[in-house]
Amino acid sequence: MVHNRELDPSASPLDYYGAELRRYREAAGMKQAQLGSCVFCTGSLIGMIEKARRVPTRDFSERVDAALDTGGFFSRLVGLVLRSQLPTWFQAYAEMEARAGCISTFQAQLIYGLLQTPAYARAVLGARSDGDLDGKVAARLDRQRILDREDPPLMWVVMGEAALYQEIGGRDVMREQLAHLLVLQEREWVNVQILPFEAGAHAGLDGSFTLLRFDDGHDMLYTEDLVQGHMTANPQALKRGSLRYDLLQAAALSVEDSAARIARVMEERYGHHPAHDGRGVA
Structure with a gap:
């Protein structure tokens, strides 16, 4: 049981x-353990969420709405909660990302956040984040909901081949992540191109960046440094970013050849191969 302390809702x-959550639960005459039983979690977890010590998920919120008959209140609210778990400087970009009609990104070393599996995201965020890791992972995965919309954004991802080899989270995590990329490639609005090692020097040597294009015709360029991210709609910056992206696409493998390269790395580097003593290794 989490000891009561007064929260400032604002x-x-x-x-x-x-x-x-506490107000609705008490109005229903339920103890934390009773509500936990209804939504398939512990009363302790209910208490931690009521005290703002754990971040709720969308699934949890939907179950609470059903159990407390709230008319979908918590399912609507959880989006704001998850967005608030993103770094403050990133939140404005996440809002723009969710509105974009086309997302074109170059990622030099990592799988793009919208394409990450939960395990890969946890390994990445766990290596460079403090605080509530569960909340940060939930927030990152929540961004991916735009891919499941009825009218999702067109997505072009050019990714350095190094991202396939950088072993984030271990072999099993990487195998699952590369398999996930291949599944996403089957969606007509998701296109992944691999910039191979043999491309040599290329237009993305200065680092990763993303171009957002909106249905009203305006564009935005997003970059990150060690401290924070930067968005700009400066015409000259957009022109330079668009040129660099075009050059990267031209140097990258085709979508079909990229899928073959991903599958090859998945099997050769992260597949299950027999060890010299005959035992299998993961």
């Missing part, structure tokens, strides 16, 4: 969610 979306 402090953050997470605090507001916790305060409202």
